[in-house]
Amino acid sequence: MTSSTRPDRAEFDRYHTPNYNPAPFVPVRGQGSRVWDQAGRDYIDLFGGIAVTSLGHAHPRLVAALQDQASQLWHLSNAFTNEPALELARMLVERTFADRVYFCSSGLEANEAAFKLARRHAHNQGQPQKTKLIAARNAFHGRSLFTVSVGGTPAYAEGFGPLPGDIVHVPYDDISALEACIDDQTCAVILEPIQGEGGVRPPSPGYLAAVRALCDRHGALLILDEVQSGAGRTGTLYAYMHQNLRPDILTTAKGIGGGFPLGAMLCTETVGQSLVAGTHGSTYGGNPLACRVGCEVLKVFEDEKVLEGIPERSAALRAGLETLGQELGIFKEVRGQGMLLGAELVPELAGRARDAMQAAHAGGVLAWLAGANVVRLAPPLNIPMADIEEAIQRLRAAWSGLRG
Numbered sequence: 001m002t003s004s005t006r007p008d009r010a011e012f013d014r015y016h017t018p019n020y021n022p023a024p025f026v027p028v029r030g031q032g033s034r035v036w037d038q039a040g041r042d043y044i045d046l047f048g049g050i051a052v053t054s055l056g057h058a059h060p061r062l063v064a065a066l067q068d069q070a071s072q073l074w075h076l077s078n079a080f081t082n083e084p085a086l087e088l089a090r091m092l093v094e095r096t097f098a099d100r101v102y103f104c105s106s107g108l109e110a111n112e113a114a115f116k117l118a119r120r121h122a123h124n125q126g127q128p129q130k131t132k133l134i135a136a137r138n139a140f141h142g143r144s145l146f147t148v149s150v151g152g153t154p155a156y157a158e159g160f161g162p163l164p165g166d167i168v169h170v171p172y173d174d175i176s177a178l179e180a181c182i183d184d185q186t187c188a189v190i191l192e193p194i195q196g197e198g199g200v201r202p203p204s205p206g207y208l209a210a211v212r213a214l215c216d217r218h219g220a221l222l223i224l225d226e227v228q229s230g231a232g233r234t235g236t237l238y239a240y241m242h243q244n245l246r247p248d249i250l251t252t253a254k255g256i257g258g259g260f261p262l263g264a265m266l267c268t269e270t271v272g273q274s275l276v277a278g279t280h281g282s283t284y285g286g287n288p289l290a291c292r293v294g295c296e297v298l299k300v301f302e303d304e305k306v307l308e309g310i311p312e313r314s315a316a317l318r319a320g321l322e323t324l325g326q327e328l329g330i331f332k333e334v335r336g337q338g339m340l341l342g343a344e345l346v347p348e349l350a351g352r353a354r355d356a357m358q359a360a361h362a363g364g365v366l367a368w369l370a371g372a373n374v375v376r377l378a379p380p381l382n383i384p385m386a387d388i389e390e391a392i393q394r395l396r397a398a399w400s401g402l403r404g
C-alpha cells in the first residue's frame with residue numbers, strides 16, 4: 001500500500017503498539033451527539049470520548065474559538081504568559097474554591113502536579129517526614145508511574161516497578177478504614193468524588209465531608225480528582241459543589257477542554273505558594289489553543305445554560321436504562337450522577353460489559369465500560385432529548401439478544 005490510500009482499522013493492528021483495542025469501525029466526523037464512520041454509518045454518542053466532549057462534536061462556538069486562535073498564536077512555552085491562559089485561570093478562580101491554577105494538557109499531569117505539590121507543601125512547612133499519600137482502591141488517577149501507583153488498580157502497575165513508595169490504599173466510601181489509616185505522617189488523601197473507572201460509584205452521603213474532617217484533624221490535604229466528575233459532568237461545575245466542603249487541591253481535565261487536550265490543577269493560596277519557581281512545569285501547560293477552547297467551554301456552559309439542562313437529560317437517560325434493565329432483565333442497578341451513569345449487569349451477565357458495549361456499537365450507539373460488569377455512559381452535557389430517546393430505542397434492539 002502507499003501513503004495515499006485511505007487508512008483503515010486493520011492498520012491499527014499493523015502499526016500501533018497493542019495497548020488499545022479500538023472498535024472495528026473508524027469514526028471520521030462528528031456533529032453534536034452524532035458520529036459517522038468511514039462507511040457513513042451514524043452513531044449516537046453516549047460516550048463523549050470518555051466524558052471529554054462535554055459540548056458534543058464540532059460545537060460552532062468551540063470551532064470558531066479554535067480557528068480564531070489558530071490564526072493568531074499556537075504556542076509560546078511558559079517563558080511567556082498569554083491572554084487565553086490568563087483569562088482561563090481567572091475564570092476558574094472566580095468559579096471555584098481555588099486561588100491558584102496550574103495548567104497542563106491531561107488528567108495524569110494535573111494529578112502528578114497535585115501529588116508532587118502535596119509532598120512539597122509538607123516539606124516547605126518544615127515537615128519533610130510527612131510523605132504518606134492515602135488513596136482509594138479501584139481509584140483511577142492516570143497512567144504515569146506516580147499516578148498509576150496512587151490509583152487503586154494494582155494490575156495497571158504490574159511489571160512497571162519499582163514503584164514510588166509511601167502510598168496506601170483504603171476501600172472507597174469506608175470512613176472507618178480511612179480513620180484507621182490516616183495519621184500525622186499523611187500529607188494528603190486523594191479521592192474521586194464519584195469513582196469513574198472504578199465502576200461509576202458515588203459515595204454515601206456525608207462520606208466526603210467526613211474525609212474532609214479527618215484531613216483537617218491530621219493536617220493532611222484533601223485532593224479531589226475531578227478529571228472525570230468535573231467540568232459540569234454531574235450538574236454543577238465541579239462535583240464537590242453539591243456538598244458543603246472545599247478541597248485543598250482539585251484536578252480537572254477531560255471535559256474542560258471539550259476535546260482539546262487541557263488539564264489544570266486548582267489549589268488554595270497557601271498550598272499553591274509551595275509550588276515555587278522552578279519546582280514544576282510543562283512545555284505545553286497553558287497552551288493558547290487549549291486555554292482559548294477552555295474559556296469558550298465555560299462561556300458556552302453559561303450562555304447556553306448547559307448545566308441547567310442536565311437534571312432533565314440525566315433523568316431521561318437513567319429512566320431509559322432502568323426500563324431496558326427491567327424489560328430485558330440485564331441490569332442490576334443504574335447509578336451515577338448527572339451525565340455520568342453506570343449500569344451494572346445482573347449476575348447472569350457478569351463479566352460481559354464488553355459484549356454489551358460491542359452490541360451497542362453494532363446497534364449505532366457509542367457506549368463505554370467501567371470494569372467488566374458496568375456499562376458506562378458519559379454523553380455530551382447538551383445532548384438533545386430526542387437523541388436520548390432514539391439511543392434508548394437503538395439500545396433496546398441492540399441488547400435484546402444479550403441474554404439469549
Ligand SMILES: *Cc1c(COP(=O)(O)O)cnc(C)c1O
Nearest residue numbers: 106107108140141142196227228
Ligand atoms: C481519565 C482520568 C484520569 C487521567 O486522565 P488522562 O487525561 O487520561 O491522563 C485521571 N483521573 C480520573 C478520575 C480520570 O477519569
